[in-house]
Amino acid sequence: MTPAKSFTQALAARFAEGAARTALLCLDGEGTADAHTYRELDARARSVAAALLRRRTAGRPVLISMDGGPHTVAALLGCLYAGAVAVPVPPPDASRAAAERTHAIATETDAAVLLTESAHAPELSRRLAEAGRSAVVCLAVDCLPEDGADWTPPALDGADTALLQYTSGSTAAPRGVQVTHANLLATMEALRATLGTDQDSRIGGWLPLHHDLGLIGQLLHPLWLGATAVLMPGRRFAADPLSWLREVARHGVTVTAAPDSAYARCLAEATDDDLAGLDLSALTTAVNASEPVSAVTLSAFAHRFTAAGLRPGVLAAGYGLAEATLLVSLADRVPPAPATVSAEGLERGELTPPVPGHPVRALAGCGPARGVTVRIVDPESRAVLPDGSVGEIWVRGETVADGYWRRPLETAATFGHATTSGEYGFLRTGDLGALRDGELYLTGRIKDALLVDGRTLHPQEAERQLAQSGAPFGSAVVLSTPAEHEEIVAIQEIRGAGWSRRQLADLAERVRGCLHEEFGASLGGVVLVRPGTVRRTTSGKVRRSLMRELYLRGELRPLYASAPPYAAEGG
Template sequence: MNAEGSGFGALGLQESAKPAYVVYKRHDEEPVTMTWRDVFETAQRIAGQINPTGEPQQTGVIITCNDELNFATALLATWLTGATAIPTTNTFRRNLNDRNTHIYNRTAPDIVLHDMTAGAAHSRLLELAPNAEFVNVDSAREARFSGGSSPKISGSLLQYTSGSTTNPKPVLLGPAEVRGGCKAIAKAYGLSTETVGIHWLPLYHDMGLIGSVVMPLWTGGTSVIMRPSVFIQRPSLWFELATQWKADITAAPNFAYEYVLSRLEPSDADGIDLSSMASLIIGGEPVRPATLRRLYAAGPGLGLPRAAVKPSYGMAEATLLVSRFSGDGDKQPFSQRHSSEEITCLGQPVDEVQVEIRDPESDQALEAGDLGNIWITGEAVGTVVPQGANWRVALVKQPVKTGDVGFQDEGAIYVVGRESNLLIIRGANFFAEDIETAILNTQPPGVITGIAALSLDNPEQGTDALYLFIEVAGTVDRIEKKDLNQALSQGFGLKAQDILFLKTRSLPRTSSGKVIRRQVKDLYIDGTFNRFILKGTHHDS
């Protein structure tokens, strides 16, 4: 593959002073900027310290950098050598320690690119990868650079799923799949070298990685990045920076839009103008109709074009994008087929991904409108590495079972829920997502900050019963259990065996904000949730 034919538009900007990555590390500090010239020179310095063993693409390079510019240049450096990039986080907090350990054990990296100093986290890395060569990115950036031949970008990636329902799964995306995924995204959202994106999701997460780091390499556009902690501290800065930079694309999960809208003050809106926004993407978790309607209602006050709001369906297995709704917001379809709650239309599949709905039992293709498992294949779809398999050994590319359940109507995709989130209560089937949506709709926006519906064994009844775990902003005084049970009764003929009101941010989540229900069950059984229960949780239902 040569530089001209790689498709990565940034290759033509190696001498350009145009901003490539702009990073806001704190809400009260000026950003740090790297031009495309700086990015390529730095990446080539780092690449000079990477020594692939054998076939370059079979060399696994873990990228674990706290600094966003280090991360971006380390990724490019890896691809300049032809090695396979494996993005991870460098934190070992409780909710990420298991993920990191799992990734290191399955990957057996040859090289670790990091920006850590000596300490507990660095020692932990050495324990996880005892046979790997460690390269400090900050030191490598100071290496001698003499220029040289025109660089080539490979694009090989071992990307891990978010792990909301199972341990994160490795997905091998070769150069062809990464190029296919980038091509699909650029075409779906009309991206070009003039594109300015505003991002804040973690860079090791598929939506943050592809949107914030990889797509600018593909288009030659500019990526404005704010740290996730900055978004949490000051959510309005997301839209303020979009205004300042006249950004035309941004992407985040559903919860993020609820979070920012519930915290926007009238005075904040005065300084926000999103009229330049062409694609405000919602994906990564169920796209709730109530959230879309809040965005549509808030849009005129924020200058947000209604047609810019684009519900989308994506996953690591497809590089990122599977489908997107691209019609007029006035015609956003919803459906209640196969569900007691409204489901958002996620649009037509991109050309680089083919979608098929299959019968859960026979795996045979179903007719349009029938409910079944969602399978994908195509140019942008990678290979899920089977448990126990070596990702370096040639694997047969096969259709991927996404784990989602849904249907197609006139080609458009509707996701009803996750197969693993199917609750069986008294012999009847319910999707956790439907129950959670019904509960969310009983309260004003912003009151419930997180929710998990589970079916757990009830020895007294000899069957599984419904349990609700609800994060609440503030106190629980304004929420009545009887109102929640009334919604459950009317919508599903159910009553919750127990409802626990928890402090905000008590539920375990993935890097993209998805609640990890399997961990919720474990934390409830072992009593960990007891310290997060809000006073008043046990008032009568």
């Protein structure tokens, strides 16, 4: 069989081969499944493509703003069928911050068309007009006529851009990664080899389709395989985390994925009765990725859900990012035990054995590189570091994109770098980690790392300790503020109501004590806030840069603050 020249060509061939097979199960808020065959998806994609081609969108960005049901899938496939550049954005009923993100993406891409549903088209048109984008045409996918009988695959090759995957914006403004057809084809092969997926797989979850793991891992991959994608509404997971696992069990899902915080929420809420009603024995792989993975969460989840039929080796930590299309590494089916290392060694940038009587850290292994080359590099000298040394993770391979949409400076800063040993073409991820015996361990992000008395403190570890320190503590953010000497501030969510000022002061001291005991860190301030204050991306990552800005501008509206927010000159 001749290899496909584009991802669109590969999809069209797969759709023709398995026309009668079930391609898609879309679950509603009650868990009712709406099934669609490959023949039905192909027909809808052709209709969308015909409408787009009439508007001359080939090679141009097309925004997609929907709720994640079958019309969203038709819109995504229609863009591919038309040779347009699909740009998934948050759904129309998302938060104000999500709406602002959509407006910014519409401006940056200069898209002329937005695909949505008839129920949302008038409101989206109004919002775009208010944002100065009144020329954008909002097409309702659910109202398009059946009009694709004469469709033929567009003349595309691997170098053509298939979609713009906007980054989460957890540490910087969102940027549109130019994912090519070649990137997608290489990623599909890597996923198949890594996960062992085939036409009999059922792959699904609740992650939104404007997130790379949801779009590429849980929709495009099963469609490329000729398998079945099972899409669950994210709002249902938000209201009832265990609904995710119940639907995985009910529909025989074999591969699922979610961020660490999702597994932690299920752990916190599952009762013995819940476990007795679950059968997770069909699962072959449950990926924990898209945010820092906790070794504690991995171990506790694997142990707790054994009672629900979860088999050993199913839960696997992974690492990836939009700039590498999706996947960089994933733990083996029989994962190694978490690496227990010296906390002091980690602060010096080395994975060293624990010292009796001294603090330790448990690191989750994210497996070997999958279809790419990974190097650990000193971010300043660009020298490749030896095994066990912490440095910046650099990635090279066919899945790595060429750059960001219309951002030449950011592209030059991130893509196409060379090490001092003469290896070229690397992506600088901005993530910190180490390789040991081929296993990748993540330790943090360069932009997040805090310098405390000459030591490097990774805030994710501190935040995890705070969140696990018992009631009434919820999510936390630990960050630095500019001062004569860099100060560390903890923003801690507090559950419940009716707290007296004395009680809040005691809780603030608990935060101070936890961080000092675990990390030897003295805080410049503790800010206690209501649940929901800590902003997160769609995948669950803390939006650290935004939280820092809100703190510095004094916009957090704290329940209690042990030190006034720092205000720099000019804001």
